[in-house]
Amino acid sequence: MTGEVVEICGGWGEGKTSLCVQLALHAALRQGLHTLFIDPSASVSPSKLAPFIEALSEEEEVMEKALSRIKVTSPADIWGLFRALEKTYHPCITLDGSAGSSSGSNSQSAGKLKLVIVDSLSNLVMPLLDGTRKEELGCLYASGAVMFLEPLAFPQAPRFIQIVNRDTAMSVADMGAYSSTGGSHWLTISNVFASRPNEVVVYDSLFDDVSPSTKALLRQLYFLHGDAEVRFERVQQQKNGTSCGRFAIAFAFDLALGSNPRGAAYDVGRMGGHLLAALEGSQVTPFPRRH
Numbered sequence: 001m002t003g004e005v006v007e008i009c010g011g012w013g014e015g016k017t018s019l020c021v022q023l024a025l026h027a028a029l030r031q032g033l034h035t036l037f038i039d040p041s042a043s044v045s046p047s048k049l050a051p052f053i054e055a056l057s058e059e060e061e062v063m064e065k066a067l068s069r070i071k072v073t074s075p076a077d078i079w080g081l082f083r084a085l086e087k088t089y090h091p092c093i094t095l096d097g098s099a100g101s102s103s104g105s106n107s108q109s110a111g112k113l114k115l116v117i118v119d120s121l122s123n124l125v126m127p128l129l130d131g132t133r134k135e136e137l138g139c140l141y142a143s144g145a146v147m148f149l150e151p152l153a154f155p156q157a158p159r160f161i162q163i164v165n166r167d168t169a170m171s172v173a174d175m176g177a178y179s180s181t182g183g184s185h186w187l188t189i190s191n192v193f194a195s196r197p198n199e200v201v202v203y204d205s206l207f208d209d210v211s212p213s214t215k216a217l218l219r220q221l222y223f224l225h226g227d228a229e230v231r232f233e234r235v236q237q238q239k240n241g242t243s244c245g246r247f248a249i250a251f252a253f254d255l256a257l258g259s260n261p262r263g264a265a266y267d268v269g270r271m272g273g274h275l276l277a278a279l280e281g282s283q284v285t286p287f288p289r290r291h
Contacts, residue, residue: 020119029066033114040123042074151223161190166211186248199229205238205247246271250287265290
């Protein structure tokens, strides 16, 4: 499953962390793989690992060697998560302060990183949802998402739908300023209704030009295909400075359902309620139109 991303969902206390711990131990002990365990809640400790280690009934020396292959890091915020994920770009990672070191010693080993576990994102998301930085939430995660996007497959680029920010950061170094500005404007890019192989259609409720950040993203996506050809679709325009995100999601929903947002007249007053219902019900349905 090299290169695969697997999401594990479930309620509190249903064993998600236990499963992640078992996966890390199995990878390190049975397959000899180096693992990066990103633990924002700082819940993975020697006492947490002890029952799993005892159940394996391995010799102490064998277990210590296996645990040295697991690097546990506990980022305090979203920026720490991005810095930890940046390690995955390096073909070889030095693992220090391993999971098996209860005294915090700096035992080290180096090896190719083969497994990354994040447990869990909710600990980083909830402070943003509950605090005063709600407007930053989408921007921060969109930044991280586009930064780590792989180029589109060659020779035939797959269909894609991507919501991006006009000022999305394209490197970890650029994200410091991003945390204070929270981005500027949301738009949707896609090739679902492209008429040519390298064409990208922009669905933007405010601007009619492509920002340097969006151009950088397109260069990254189309790295294997040459320059992307940009076409702006005629879509409904926002009347205020705060509804761009709702429009971008409305465009994306239509595209996912096989409908072109061109000419769609959304009922702006009902967009927020529809989005909330979609999130709560895990359903993608067209945003309500004006009659």
